[in-house]
Amino acid sequence: MKPRITLKKIAKEFGVSISTVSKALKDSHEISEEVRERIQAFADFYNYKPNSLALQLRNQKTSVIGVIIPEIVHHFFSTVIDGIEQYANEKGYNVMVCLSNESYQKEVSNISVLTRGSVDGLIISISRETQENENYQHFDALLNDDFPLVLFDRIHDKLQCDKVIIDDVGGAYKAANHLIDIGSKRIALITTQDYVTVGSLRKEGYIKSLKNHGIVIDESLIYKIDDNQNLYEQIEKVINVQNPPDAILAVNEIYAANALKIAKERGLTIPDDIAIIGFTSGLISEFTSPPLTSVVQHGYLMGKQAAELLINRIENTAPKEFQKEVISTNLKIRKSTKR
Amino acid sequence: MKPRITLKKIAKEFGVSISTVSKALKDSHEISEEVRERIQAFADFYNYKPNSLALQLRNQKTSVIGVIIPEIVHHFFSTVIDGIEQYANEKGYNVMVCLSNESYQKEVSNISVLTRGSVDGLIISISRETQENENYQHFDALLNDDFPLVLFDRIHDKLQCDKVIIDDVGGAYKAANHLIDIGSKRIALITTQDYVTVGSLRKEGYIKSLKNHGIVIDESLIYKIDDNQNLYEQIEKVINVQNPPDAILAVNEIYAANALKIAKERGLTIPDDIAIIGFTSGLISEFTSPPLTSVVQHGYLMGKQAAELLINRIENTAPKEFQKEVISTNLKIRKSTKR
DNA sequence: TATAAACACGAAAACGTTTGCGCAACTTTA
DNA sequence: TAAAGTTGCGCAAACGTTTTCGTGTTTATA
Numbered sequence: 001m002k003p004r005i006t007l008k009k010i011a012k013e014f015g016v017s018i019s020t021v022s023k024a025l026k027d028s029h030e031i032s033e034e035v036r037e038r039i040q041a042f043a044d045f046y047n048y049k050p051n052s053l054a055l056q057l058r059n060q061k062t063s064v065i066g067v068i069i070p071e072i073v074h075h076f077f078s079t080v081i082d083g084i085e086q087y088a089n090e091k092g093y094n095v096m097v098c099l100s101n102e103s104y105q106k107e108v109s110n111i112s113v114l115t116r117g118s119v120d121g122l123i124i125s126i127s128r129e130t131q132e133n134e135n136y137q138h139f140d141a142l143l144n145d146d147f148p149l150v151l152f153d154r155i156h157d158k159l160q161c162d163k164v165i166i167d168d169v170g171g172a173y174k175a176a177n178h179l180i181d182i183g184s185k186r187i188a189l190i191t192t193q194d195y196v197t198v199g200s201l202r203k204e205g206y207i208k209s210l211k212n213h214g215i216v217i218d219e220s221l222i223y224k225i226d227d228n229q230n231l232y233e234q235i236e237k238v239i240n241v242q243n244p245p246d247a248i249l250a251v252n253e254i255y256a257a258n259a260l261k262i263a264k265e266r267g268l269t270i271p272d273d274i275a276i277i278g279f280t281s282g283l284i285s286e287f288t289s290p291p292l293t294s295v296v297q298h299g300y301l302m303g304k305q306a307a308e309l310l311i312n313r314i315e316n317t318a319p320k321e322f323q324k325e326v327i328s329t330n331l332k333i334r335k336s337t338k339r
Numbered sequence: 340m341k342p343r344i345t346l347k348k349i350a351k352e353f354g355v356s357i358s359t360v361s362k363a364l365k366d367s368h369e370i371s372e373e374v375r376e377r378i379q380a381f382a383d384f385y386n387y388k389p390n391s392l393a394l395q396l397r398n399q400k401t402s403v404i405g406v407i408i409p410e411i412v413h414h415f416f417s418t419v420i421d422g423i424e425q426y427a428n429e430k431g432y433n434v435m436v437c438l439s440n441e442s443y444q445k446e447v448s449n450i451s452v453l454t455r456g457s458v459d460g461l462i463i464s465i466s467r468e469t470q471e472n473e474n475y476q477h478f479d480a481l482l483n484d485d486f487p488l489v490l491f492d493r494i495h496d497k498l499q500c501d502k503v504i505i506d507d508v509g510g511a512y513k514a515a516n517h518l519i520d521i522g523s524k525r526i527a528l529i530t531t532q533d534y535v536t537v538g539s540l541r542k543e544g545y546i547k548s549l550k551n552h553g554i555v556i557d558e559s560l561i562y563k564i565d566d567n568q569n570l571y572e573q574i575e576k577v578i579n580v581q582n583p584p585d586a587i588l589a590v591n592e593i594y595a596a597n598a599l600k601i602a603k604e605r606g607l608t609i610p611d612d613i614a615i616i617g618f619t620s621g622l623i624s625e626f627t628s629p630p631l632t633s634v635v636q637h638g639y640l641m642g643k644q645a646a647e648l649l650i651n652r653i654e655n656t657a658p659k660e661f662q663k664e665v666i667s668t669n670l671k672i673r674k675s676t677k678r
Numbered sequence: 679t680a681t682a683a684a685c686a687c688g689a690a691a692a693c694g695t696t697t698g699c700g701c702a703a704c705t706t707t708a
Numbered sequence: 709t710a711a712a713g714t715t716g717c718g719c720a721a722a723c724g725t726t727t728t729c730g731t732g733t734t735t736a737t738a
Contacts, residue, residue, distance in 0.1 A: 001484060001485045001486055001487060002483075002484045002485050004456070004484075006693095006694060006695090007694065007695070007696095008694075016717075016718085017717070017718045017719075018694085018695085018696095018718090019695095019696080019697075019717080019718065019719080019720095020716085020717060020718070022695070022696060022697085023696090023697090023717090026696090029715095030715085030716065030717075031716070031717075032715080032716060032717085035716085035717090047480065049451070049454070049455045049456075050455065050694080050695065050696095051396075051455060051456040051693085051694050051695070052452075052455040052456045052457045053392055053395050053396045053401070053456050053457065053693085053694075053695095054396060054456075054693075054694035054695040054696090054723085055694080055695060055696085056392050056723090057390075057392045057393060057396055057693090057694085057695080057722095057723045057724070057725095058694085058695055058696060058722070058723050059695090059696090059723085060723070062392070064435075064457075071421070072417045072420055072421050072424070073414070073417045073418050073421050074417075075412070075414070078411045078412045078413075078417050079412050081411055081436070082410070082411050082412050082438070085411070085436070085437070085438050086438075094435060094437065094452065094453075094457075095435070095436055095437070096403075096433060096434070096435045096436070097420070097424070097434055097435070097436045098424070098433065098434070099421070099424050099425075112388070113391075113433065114433075115388070116388045116389065116390060116391040117343070117388075117390040117391045117392050117393075117724090118391045118392065118403075118433075141386065144341075145340060145341045145343075146340045146341050147340055148340060254622070257622075257626040260626075261626060261628075264628070282622070283593075283596075283621070283623055284622055284623055284626050287596040287599075287600060287623050287626065287627050288626050288627065288628070289603070289627070289628045345723095345724060345725090346724065346725070346726095347724075355687075355688085356687070356688045356689075357688090357724085357725085357726095358687080358688065358689080358690095358726080358727080359686085359687060359688075361725070361726060361727085362687090362726090362727090365726090368685095369685085369686065369687075370686070370687075371685080371686060371687085374686085374687090389724080389725065389726095390723090390724050390725070392723085392724075392725095393693085393723075393724035393725040393726090394724080394725060394726085395693090396692095396693045396694070396695095396723095396724085396725080397692070397693050397724085397725050397726060397727095398693085398725090398726085399693065456694090679738100680737105680738090681736100681737080681738080682735100682736080682737070682738095683734105683735080683736070683737085684733105684734080684735070684736085685732105685733080685734070685735085686731105686732095686733085686734100687730105687731090687732090687733105688729105688730085688731085688732105689728105689729090689730080689731100690727100690728090690729090690730100691726100691727090691728090691729105692725100692726090692727095693724105693725090693726100694723105695722100695723090696721100696722090696723100697720100697721090697722095698719105698720095698721095699718105699719085699720090700717105700718085700719080700720105701716105701717090701718085701719100702715105702716095702717090702718105703714100703715085703716090703717105704713100704714080704715075704716100705712100705713080705714070705715090706711105706712080706713070706714085707710105707711085707712075707713085708709100708710090708711085708712095
């Protein structure tokens with residue numbers, strides 16, 4: 001790569017000082033019009049751009065936001081990043097993305113690298129492993145230094161910082177209500193392991209709905225998927241039993257789509273034999289047959305909110321108390337629940 | 340945010356010079372064991388981390404790779420980013436993601452911002468608008484400065500730099516061959532406007548296959564989707580005609596899934612009345628019914644390759660001539676073409 | 679005991695920028 | 709014509725590092 005042109009080189013070229021060049025390029029009236037114009041023309045010709053690193057160092061501000069997510073190949077997370085990026089850009093920030101790959105170690109090291117001065121703040125969704133081991137010291141360290149931090153989706157309540165979450169309880173509640181409305185009696189829940197916060201919150205909404213309708217909770221209808229095991233086989237066990245449920249609420253799109261597939265393979269008709277609802281943020285639900293009724297999560301909005309909270313925090317325009325924004329869901333009713 | 344601890348502050352604390360502190364923390368034998376240990380303990384206690392900006396400025400190296408893509412909410416692009424991130428990380432690089440949103444202006448400004456010194460190199464997939472207007476001066480400017488640049492997927496042949504592409508011709512060729520093998524006679528192609536390189540390359544593969552099999556090209560079977568118009572209505576015109584094709588090759592997953600949906604709505608059975616193949620990188624094809632036979636594009640691999648080419652270029656371990664890597668596809672045969 | 683080597687640390691430059699202040703030289707005012 | 713003001717530019721510090729080269733003191737060698 002060719003060496004980039006700097007103030008120093010321009011100064012040498014004209015036999016003036018660096019500060020003269022700097023001021024000339026900023027159209028300072030301290031510099032005579034003649035010198036100003038010659039310097040500007042020269043700089044223009046050589047396509048001079050001030051070096052960001054130098055500016056960031058001097059201003060003690062990078063205008064970069066770091067984002068750490070468990071994985072990027074996941075429609076929900078890409079919509080969130082999209083939201084973050086759009087909002088951040090409007091406000092003059094850039095986005096640096098790192099992946100934890102659901103690993104505690106990578107999360108720690110990502111945080112460590114990004115907080116060496118290269119970002120002004122961090123937006124994070126906690127990795128599965130971290131949630132599993134309940135190991136949050138790396139976050140404590142950040143918060144001790146009052147480092148601007150926003151947690152989203154996979155959060156931890158004990159951490160004192162801004163947060164934005166999906167209304168998981170409400171979404172599941174609405175979904176279960178809908179299933180009850182259309183006459184479902186035995187509603188199975190396909191959820192994650194308990195330590196995944198979103199999973200357990202959705203379970204909460206499911207239970208709340210059933211209780212409200214006077215239905216006793218049948219623990220045997222609650223299935224907790226282990227993401228390290230074979231997904232298909234685990235979901236088979238929900239449907240391929242002597243007395244299968246007449247409805248399924250799945251906490252994500254993949255679980256729901258697999259349930260639909262398996263139910264059809266077993267010769268069940270949907271929604272008559274079994275109704276299915278999934279949480280979604282992707283496109284699968286739209287193209288299955290029948291298309292899946294879904295709790296739609298507005299990832300884009302979530303990203304925008306997270307970015308807004310963070311930038312307010314960075315720029316000290318935020319209230320002192322930490323905020324917790326809740327993004328509400330809506331139920332997109334499709335044919336998998338329409339009788 | 341609390342001010343971070345620096346060498347200067349540590350030096351003041353101990354009444355020594357900054358260089359002594361720096362050396363002590365690097366375990367230099369120039370510094371006496373006693374001083375070394377006291378300084379290290381102190382730095383440890385206050386969780387000292389060297390400031391990245393200062394290092395980057397001094398070393399004239401950021402170890403950051405910039406990535407500019409048209410959009411991120413697209414399974415293909417997220418898999419590519421995943422590949423880039425994984426490889427870059429192994430090599431000690433971080434990734435900065437920017438979105439052009441298919442806009443020429445944003446692409447230009449992204450490039451401008453990122454080349455102010457904050458990244459060591461750039462991986463780019465060209466925006467639709469840029470391709471449409473054939474406006475490539477911003478790239479010329481980069482290449483004039485020998486700025487490390489890798490183009491992927493949406494490339495431009497005239498630009499002298501490293502590139503990595505999907506074997507679009509080959510993928511479409513294989514797909515069309517497969518359709519002919521299973522007995523299809525009138526194969527429609529649903530593709531993009533000509534200026535989208537991947538679209539026209541896939542058309543090329545389609546045409547090559549048909550010609551090889553002695554089939555004359557029927558231009559009326561080639562449909563070019565305009566992404567600014569309603570997708571559903573445009574695809575309806577492919578199927579809802581007096582003499583519909585007996586097979587469809589679609590250049591992406593969404594086109595294919597919509598074609599499948601419309602065909603079913605029209606009462607056609609798949610694959611008997613009409614066979615369908617799409618290009619894919621996502622999950623939709625797996626969950627439609629019948630599941631879609633697809634040309635699968637290995638986005639992850641593509642990302643890895645792009646990152647490898649770029650880092651080799653940055654670190655001067657690349658051959659002088661620019662490389663053009665071709666990622667081959669494979670045909671995943673599912674029930675939408677199995678008679 | 680003079681000389682050489684080893685030891686322990688500091689000064690300063692360099693990366694690229696911005697900006698407050700100082701200081702000549704010139705121009706205006708009384 | 710002396711005092712005051714204006715114009716046009718340079719100096720130097722600051723942001724936080726690393727690293728080369730000195731330098732003064734102590735220890736070992738002849």
